[in-house]
Amino acid sequence: MILSISGIVLFGTIAFLFFRRDGLKVSHAIVCALFGFYIAGSSIAPSITAGGASLASLLGGLKF
Template sequence: MVLNVSALVLFGTVAFLFFRRDGLKMSHAIVCALFGFYIAGSSIAPSITAGGASLASLLGGIKF
């Protein structure tokens, strides 16, 4: 678990710096994919999934 959290923080920080400084390059996309992989295996993954589903239902319920 400690390795997951460390990798999650590392890849999250690197992905944030890539987006702030440069455009998305292939190496940046790989780091972002690894960040997603580690976030999916973390303990906050169910909360992120529930939040995404809630946001999707909120946006889907908007009537124009």
């Protein structure tokens, strides 16, 4: 689990710097994909899924 958390922090920081510095390139997309795989395998994945579902529900319930 410690390795997974370290990977999340590492790839998250690199992805953030890529977005801030310049446009998303192929190498940047690979780092972002690795970040997603590490997040999916961590213990916070169910919380992220629940948050996404909650946000989708909230947006789906808006009436214009």
